[in-house]
Structure formats: C-alpha cells, structure tokens
Amino acid sequence: MSATAQTTTEARTMNGAEIVLQALKDNGVEVIFGYPGGAVLPLYDALFQQNAIRHILVRHEQAAVHAAEGYARSTGKVGVVLVTSGPGATNAVTGLVDALMDSIPVICLTGQVPTHLIGNDAFQEADTTGITRPATKHNYLVKDINKLAGVVHEAFYVAKSGRPGPVVIDLPKDILIGKGPYTEAPQTEHRSYRPVTEPDPAQIQAAVQLLKRAKRPIVYAGGGVINAGPEASRLLTEFVRMAGMPCTNTLMGLGAYPSSDPQFLGMLGMHGTYEANLAMHGCDVMLNIGARFDDRVTGRLNAFSPASKKIHADIDPSSINKNVKVDVAVVGDAARVLAALLEAWKADDAVQDRAAIAEWWRQIDAWRGTDCLQYRQEGSIIKPQHAVRRLYEITRELGRETFITTEVGQHQMWAAQYFGFEKPNRWMTSGGLGTMGYGLPAAMGVQIGHPDALVIDIAGEASILMNIQEMGTLAQYRLPVKVFILNNEYMGMVRQWQELLHGSRYSESYSASLPDFVKLAESFHAHGIRVTHADQLDAGIREMLAHPGPVIADIAVAKDENCFPMIPSGAAHNEMILAAGQQGGVAGVTDEGKVLV
Amino acid sequence: MPDASDPTFRNATIAVLVENEAGILARVVGLFSGRGYNIESLTVAPVDAERRLSRITIVTSGTDMVIEQIKAQLDRLVPVHKVSDLTVEGPHLAREMMLIKVVGRGEQRMEALRLADAFRARVVDATTGSFVFEMTGAGDKLDAFIELMRPIGLAEVSRTGVVAIARGARSLQS
Numbered sequence: 001m002s003a004t005a006q007t008t009t010e011a012r013t014m015n016g017a018e019i020v021l022q023a024l025k026d027n028g029v030e031v032i033f034g035y036p037g038g039a040v041l042p043l044y045d046a047l048f049q050q051n052a053i054r055h056i057l058v059r060h061e062q063a064a065v066h067a068a069e070g071y072a073r074s075t076g077k078v079g080v081v082l083v084t085s086g087p088g089a090t091n092a093v094t095g096l097v098d099a100l101m102d103s104i105p106v107i108c109l110t111g112q113v114p115t116h117l118i119g120n121d122a123f124q125e126a127d128t129t130g131i132t133r134p135a136t137k138h139n140y141l142v143k144d145i146n147k148l149a150g151v152v153h154e155a156f157y158v159a160k161s162g163r164p165g166p167v168v169i170d171l172p173k174d175i176l177i178g179k180g181p182y183t184e185a186p187q188t189e190h191r192s193y194r195p196v197t198e199p200d201p202a203q204i205q206a207a208v209q210l211l212k213r214a215k216r217p218i219v220y221a222g223g224g225v226i227n228a229g230p231e232a233s234r235l236l237t238e239f240v241r242m243a244g245m246p247c248t249n250t251l252m253g254l255g256a257y258p259s260s261d262p263q264f265l266g267m268l269g270m271h272g273t274y275e276a277n278l279a280m281h282g283c284d285v286m287l288n289i290g291a292r293f294d295d296r297v298t299g300r301l302n303a304f305s306p307a308s309k310k311i312h313a314d315i316d317p318s319s320i321n322k323n324v325k326v327d328v329a330v331v332g333d334a335a336r337v338l339a340a341l342l343e344a345w346k347a348d349d350a351v352q353d354r355a356a357i358a359e360w361w362r363q364i365d366a367w368r369g370t371d372c373l374q375y376r377q378e379g380s381i382i383k384p385q386h387a388v389r390r391l392y393e394i395t396r397e398l399g400r401e402t403f404i405t406t407e408v409g410q411h412q413m414w415a416a417q418y419f420g421f422e423k424p425n426r427w428m429t430s431g432g433l434g435t436m437g438y439g440l441p442a443a444m445g446v447q448i449g450h451p452d453a454l455v456i457d458i459a460g461e462a463s464i465l466m467n468i469q470e471m472g473t474l475a476q477y478r479l480p481v482k483v484f485i486l487n488n489e490y491m492g493m494v495r496q497w498q499e500l501l502h503g504s505r506y507s508e509s510y511s512a513s514l515p516d517f518v519k520l521a522e523s524f525h526a527h528g529i530r531v532t533h534a535d536q537l538d539a540g541i542r543e544m545l546a547h548p549g550p551v552i553a554d555i556a557v558a559k560d561e562n563c564f565p566m567i568p569s570g571a572a573h574n575e576m577i578l579a580a581g582q583q584g585g586v587a588g589v590t591d592e593g594k595v596l597v
Numbered sequence: 598m599p600d601a602s603d604p605t606f607r608n609a610t611i612a613v614l615v616e617n618e619a620g621i622l623a624r625v626v627g628l629f630s631g632r633g634y635n636i637e638s639l640t641v642a643p644v645d646a647e648r649r650l651s652r653i654t655i656v657t658s659g660t661d662m663v664i665e666q667i668k669a670q671l672d673r674l675v676p677v678h679k680v681s682d683l684t685v686e687g688p689h690l691a692r693e694m695m696l697i698k699v700v701g702r703g704e705q706r707m708e709a710l711r712l713a714d715a716f717r718a719r720v721v722d723a724t725t726g727s728f729v730f731e732m733t734g735a736g737d738k739l740d741a742f743i744e745l746m747r748p749i750g751l752a753e754v755s756r757t758g759v760v761a762i763a764r765g766a767r768s769l770q771s
Contacts (some may be wrong), residue, residue, distance in 0.1 A: 133623060191616065192676055
C-alpha cells in the first residue's frame with residue numbers, strides 16, 4: 001500500500017519525526033496523550049516546533065492510553081498516544097488490551113532503540129511488537145523510512161475500520177532522525193484487510209421474516225451500535241419503536257437506546273435488570289446487534305435463551321457463532337444493518353401478531369413490577385445506589401451535557417444501573433478487560449474532547465488509587481473533571497463475592513490505610529469534599545458540580561452493601577438473585593460455577 | 598478446549614495466503630496458542646515473490662464450531678489475504694516430505710533398501726553404515742515407513758509437515 005502511494009504523489013523530504021506529525025495532522029489528529037523519554041526525543045522536538053497538534057502530558061503511560069480511549073469513545077475520533085521505548089511501551093500494554101477488548105480505535109506510537117541496536121538488550125529496549133502482538137488489532141515496526149508515512153496512514157485505516165481497535169507503531173530512534181519522503185494517504189484499497197460493512201440482503205430478509213412473526217421478540221444491542229456512530233443509535237431507536245419491541249443494552253451499549261424510553265428494559269447480564277434477563281430467557285426471537293454474547297451477558301450457556309431463534313448482526317465475523325450458535329448471521333456495520341432492516345421491514349407485507357406482542361408486554365410489565373433496582377435509603381448512612389441516583393437526578397436538573405466514566409467494581413455496576421443515558425458516547429467504562437484505574441484518565445480524555453461539558457468519574461476508593469497520579473494532569477491542564485468516590489472502604493465486588501461464595505472470609509479486600517481524599521485533592525490543586533451523612537449528600541453533589549475546577553468528592557457509603565440483582569457464576573438468566581433476602585440461592589452455586597470469574 | 602466427544606470433532610487442513618512480511622508467522626502461531634487451538638502441523642514458505650505472498654498450511658482439529666472460529670480469527674488478521682478449509686471445500690491433495698536416516702550394516706542395509714524401493718523412497722545419501730532416504734507422500738504413508746525402519750536401525754527423522762492444495766481448477770491465489 002505504501003509502495004503504490006509513493007509513486008502517485010510528489011514526495012516532500014523531512015525527518016522521520018516530522019513525517020509522523022504530518023501524517024497525524026493529515027489524519028485529523030488534534031491532540032495526543034503522551035510521556036517523553038530518550039527514544040522519542042526527536043518526536044518531542046518536532047512537537048515543540050509546531051502548534052497544530054496539542055500534547056497532553058500524562059503522569060503514567062497506562063493513563064495515556066485510557067485518556068485516548070476516553071477521547072475516542074466520546075468524540076468518535078481515533079485517540080492517539082505517544083510513549084517511549086521499553087517501560088513506556090510496557091506500561092501502555094494494559095491500556096492497549098483494554099482498547100482491544102472494548103473495540104476502541106487508538107493509535108499508540110512507541111519509541112524504540114535504533115535499528116542497529118534492536119536485539120542487543122540495549123538500554124530501555126523491549127520487544128514491543130512481540131509484547132503487543134496479542135494486545136493490539138495490529139502492530140508495525142518501521143525499519144525503512146520510505147515506508148513510514150504509509151504505515152501511519154495504514155494504521156489509521158486499520159484502527160477505525162471494521163471492528164475498531166488499538167494499533168501500535170514502533171519507531172526506532174534512527175528512523176525518527178533520518179530523512180525520507182512524505183507521502184499522502186493512498187486512495188487505493190488495502191491489499192488484504194477489507195472488512196465487510198454492507199449486510200447481505202438475503203440475511204436481512206431472513207432476519208425480517210423471523211422478527212415480523214415473533215410473538216415474544218427482544219432487541220439486545222451492544223457497543224457495536226455506539227461504535228457505528230450516533231446515526232446507528234438513531235436507527236436503532238427508530239427500528240425498536242416502529243416494531244414495538246422491548247430493547248435491552250449491554251454494559252458497552254448503554255446510551256445506544258434512550259434509557260427513559262418505556263420500551264427500554266435496562267441493562268442485561270450479571271447485574272442487569274430482572275425484566276431484561278427474563279425477557280432474554282423467555283423470548284422467541286432475539287435480535288443481537290453489535291454485541292458478542294459475552295459470558296457476563298449469557299450466564300450459563302446451555303441455559304441461555306433456550307426457546308429463541310437468534311439473529312446476530314456484527315461487523316466481526318469471528319464474533320458470530322463463537323459462544324452461541326445463531327440462526328441468522330448478518331455481517332455488517334450496525335448502522336448499515338439497521339438501515340437495511342428498516343427498509344426490508346417496511347417492504348415486507350407480513351403483519352405482526354400484535355395481540356401476542358401485547359401479551360408479551362403484559363408479562364414484561366409483571367417482571368418490571370418486582371422493581372428489582374429498589375433500595376431503601378434510611379438513616380444517616382448513605383446507600384451507594386442512592387448516591388448514584390441523586391447524582392443522576394441533580395445532573396439532569398442542571399441540564400448540562402454530561403459524560404460519565406467509571407472505574408471497575410460495584411460502583412461501576414451501580415452507575416450502570418442508576419445513571420440513565422439518553423444518547424450514545426456519554427458513557428465510558430472498561431467492559432471487556434475490567435481495568436481498575438480506567439475512569440480518571442478516561443475522564444481526562446473526555447474532558448479534552450469536550451472542554452465545556454460536565455465530566456464525572458464515578459469511582460471506588462480502591463480503583464481510584466490505581467491511577468491517582470493523573471490528578472496532576474487535571475491540575476496542569478485545568479481539566480474540571482469531577483471524581484465521585486463511593487467509599488465503602490472495601491474492594492466492594494471482591495468483598496461481595498467473598499461474602500456470597502467464600503464464606504465471608506474477606507481475604508485482603510479491605511482498603512486499609514486510605515488517604516485523606518480531601519487533603520489529597522488539595523495537594524493536587526483540586527477541591528476536596530467529604531460527605532458522611534445522607535442529609536449532606538445533595539449539598540455535597542451540588543458543591544462538586546458548582547466548583548469550576550477539578551474535584552474529588554469522597555462519599556462515605558454503606559460498607560457492606562451488595563450489588564443486586566445478580567446472576568451468580570454458572571447460573572442461568574432465570575436463576576438470578578434479586579436482593580439480599582434471597583441469598584439462599586447463592587448456596588446452590590456449584591464448584592463448576594465457582595471456577596468462573 | 599476442543600471437545601473430542603462432540604460428533605462434529607474433526608481434523609481440518611487450512612490454507613492461509615498471507616503477506617510475506619516479518620512477524621506474520623508469529624501472529625498466526627500466537628493466535629493458535631492464545632486461543633487454545635491445536636496445531637498438528639504447520640508449514641510456511643513464500644509462493645509469489647512479485648505479489649509478496651506466502652502460504653501457510655495448518656493441520657488442526659476441533660469441533661465444527663471451533664474450526665469456523667479458527668477460520669474467522671485467521672481471516673481478521675490484517676496481513677491475511679485468504680483462508681480456506683481444504684477439508685470441507687471439495688477434494689484436496691495433502692503431501693509431506695521426509696528425510697529419514699537409517700543406520701545399520703549387512704542384511705539390515707539390504708532390508709532397508711528393499712523396503713525403501715517398495716515405498717518409492719529415494720536414497721539421497723549413503724555411507725557404509727547409513728542411508729538417508731527422501732520420501733514424499735501422505736502422512737500415514739510416512740508413518741508406516743518410519744515404523745518399518747524402527748527395528749532396522751532408525752536414527753533420525755526430519756519431516757516438513759503437510760502442504761496441501763485443492764484438486765481441480767479452483768485457486769486460492771487468483
């Protein structure tokens with residue numbers, strides 16, 4: 001691809017670092033997140049001498065990747081990272097795997113020792129392409145400056161086309177210093193990588209046949225709809241409303257369908273709603289669009305939605321028939337699939353069985369009647385669910401554009417359950433990898449992409465400490481991110497599993513020796529708030545939201561609250577535990593179930 | 598991971614046409630080890646210098662669902678051009694080459710030579726105390742020859758692994 005490009009354009013000669021920056025600019029990059037070091041000094045020197053690309057100096061390379069992910073997920077653009085060789089690259093690996101699991105387009109430029117030293121165990125040398133091969137969608141080691149521009153252009157194409165993902169470009173220092181030609185992005189097709197985006201009309205026809213005749217249909221939409229752009233979410237909403245079907249979203253898909261809509265059943269899966277999971281279990285036709293039948297969603301596979309015909313639309317053919325055998329497979333971009341479904345639906349003469357669907361809704365409404373997300377806020381101890389619910393209600397009152405990121409654990413699930421999203425790209429959470437420490441740097445990236453928006457990291461006191469150094473980045477760039485800590489002094493989800501599955505033996509899950517988060521905030525030039533009584537909660541939230549700069553709000557919540565509903569490991573959708581009173585059900589978890597994470 | 602009790606469990610010979618570039622073999626091998634797929638044999642060599650293409654032939658086993666996964670996972674590697682499950686996509690030829698060293702004297706040598714002749718193995722190296730035979734064929738034919746040589750004086754075996762191609766006019770490289 002690069003070879004053809006070089007013959008078509010008149011090449012300008014520049015050094016490797018300048019070639020990289022020019023290629024980034026030509027691909028629409030405005031900001032990169034990075035951390036300097038010896039091997040990338042030429043790139044930092046070139047950055048210093050230009051103004052088109054802004055560099056955000058993070059405090060740890062892992063955070064640079066999460067920030068780029070937050071930026072990418074909230075803007076729909078490719079996030080760009082720049083780190084040095086050796087430890088710079090290895091520190092970025094967790095972020096890369098996170099982006100791989102959640103299909104987030106990220107380009108990570110890594111420095112490398114000069115080509116003649118590769119393999120010599122040189123200072124700060126690591127086999128970056130070797131280490132990141134299973135951590136990326138694709139990676140490159142550039143050993144020929146004539147190919148440099150072409151590789152950067154190709155990396156953008158790979159990162160954002162098909163199922164998006166992270167791409168590493170490893171850049172030896174001599175390549176960055178040497179002179180070579182700059183070439184524009186080629187207009188030709190990629191030699192080998194051409195993902196299918198347009199769905200097969202025959203499969204769309206087969207899907208409509210099933211959906212039109214469904215008596216108990218459900219639409220199960222995931223992160224693929226978000227990745228396909230806001231138009232896909234609009235088409236999803238149009239399709240679901242037109243077809244009168246219930247819709248549930250995965251953790252990654254929240255915001256793809258408006259949460260306030262009466263046809264929305266909430267999130268499904270391990271901590272999903274009762275109605276969403278029972279509807280999945282009892283449906284006769286399931287349309288999965290942009291989700292991947294993850295183990296957190298399906299529960300025990302041999303009991304998953306036993307009576308349904310399943311339609312699976314996904315841009316990645318390897319996601320289809322991986323965990324669950326489906327009846328109709330549609331490969332394509334979610335927006336294109338939804339547009340085709342709408343068109344085929346309207347062209348089809350068959351009429352829906354409205355009476356059966358009305359009966360299905362009566363059943364769903366009965367399940368909804370259990371009010372599975374109910375909690376009782378009594379006394380002065382703050383229930384974590386209540387804290388999230390009040391945060392949601394107060395931000396909605398304010399009417400500001402609001403973006404939420406999370407860390408990983410109980411607080412993440414409560415955020416998913418109690419914070420409603422009306423639009424896509426407003427919810428950034430580490431779904432696939434489950435990376436504690438994701439939320440604060442991701443919020444940084446979101447805030448860079450949306451300087452005037454309200455960006456809140458809903459956190460736990462354990463997770464937040466995993467990338468707490470980024471408070472320094474917030475201060476340096478005056479990023480008014482709000483960190484809302486549900487502080488129960490435990491790694492809450494670990495504690496919950498220990499209570500339910502390991503005889504309440506709380507092995508190493510207590511958050512001992514916690515810092516004073518107010519003083520910690522102040523030492524990083526931010527505002528600190530601590531709330532310990534339920535009657536101070538609203539005032540605390542309002543104070544946090546009103547403060548113009550970054551804030552840590554440390555909310556002391558009930559220490560032993562568990563996250564329900566819950567499908568225990570190895571159980572089926574219809575075996576979920578609704579609340580604390582029902583914990584007898586957990587005693588039935590088999591050893592086989594305990595093996596599962 | 599493969600469930601040998603599943604009735605759809607089978608062998609598969611998969612041909613993969615890839616960019617001839619550094620790291621491609623590591624990508625394919627890493628995919629198999631990372632996802633717990635089985636590799637029984639793997640061969641690779643450039644097949645088209647002008648178009649910079651190499652061909653990898655992999656013999657693997659799994660249930661139909663796993664084999665489909667293997668194909669889909671290979672196909673989404675960026676430098677992969679085409680993936681074909683030769684086992685199910687019509688009849689195909691599969692061959693392996695072997696160099697086999699047999700050490701012995703007197704009657705043992707004569708017996709080795711007679712058997713080699715029957716198996717159409719060629720003598721490519723001979724000393725007073727040894728032979729190296731070259732032999733090409735299906736894997737089970739090579740296995741059978743090795744078993745015959747074992748009591749005679751089998752010293753060393755080097756096999757290429759399977760290369761395979763579809764019968765008829767169909768071409769992966771078109």
